[in-house]
Amino acid sequence: MPKKQIHYMIIGNGDTGNYAAETIRKNDPDAYVTIVSAQPTHYVDHSLLASFLLDKQDIKKLYVHPYTWYRDNRFNLRLNQPAISLDPQKHEIMLAHNEIIHYDKLLIASGAKPKLPEPLARYENMLTRFCTPVDLLKMRERLDALKHVTMIGGDCIALHLAGSLLKLGKSITFILNEYYFWPMEFDESVKQRLIDSLIKKGVNVISEDITMEIKSGEKGIDVHTKSGKVIKTDMACLTSGMVPSIDFLRDSGIDVQTGILVDQYMHTSIEDIWAAGECATVYYPELKDYRQTTGQINAQYLGVVAARNMLGEHKTVTLQEPGKITIAGEDFITYGWKGFSIDI
8 A cells, every 4th residue: 555645734934944844855755745935035044134235136146945946856835825824623724815725744934023012013114124035125225325224122133234234334323122032142241241342333322211202304213212312313123023923823722822832842732733943932851941942043953853753753852052143352142043243
């Protein structure tokens, strides 16, 4: 009797999803693999987004795999088709255009989306994001007119972006107040070292203050803080971290806290469903506790672990080695990021 072809379905076409798909194909050549993505573009290296501001390279050079890679590996790639609901009992995912897809084993690798602090929700249309290739293209279009950029919050994306903007001769103000999902070793002493290092790089730093209001100014945008400061800027960039992109799991029955709760094998509370990457809150035996995962290193590693366990292994997650960010000669430990320097 011929072996049953298993349908592995992966929600998410980022680091986690692609590493998982590649692992499945290497170990099960006959498997049917579907990758569903809400994004309109192919898998890109998001760690390079800020670097692409420095030149006019074709955005397609950010693609990690060409379309032919998916074809040659027999992956059924579904771009621009977000999942909107999950029925674990029927093993079915519904896509935004109401198509229903049946799976045998499911990996949720839907990643994360920018966090919008509640006090700033009404100003969303005045805030700039920098998380996707589309965001990169939009910022490129405005670069010549930009003289000053205000970073609201602080995360590794913001620091990397600041490095590129400084190289382009732009002035920057950091309002360091929202440390959501900051994947760095962070306490008061680190915070002060970070502030001092940014100041050495010529960045205006505002700390112990929060953004309260954003208004259209005479020539750009006025950012008002709680203490009464007004920063006149050309762009207000929201960089207050990320939150798991898991809205479609509402009513699915999967256990969720900040992210999807998974055990040390990346298995969710429901049979035949795993989760990995920035959408997951992972139990680490070394910590005897759960940790929200961030960054490219974790995303790739956890995608491989999840895939191997979907294939029938029993691989336990371990903490990955931290990376390093260098600012004005000072090193800062970061978790999940490979690391970079804004001094070069």
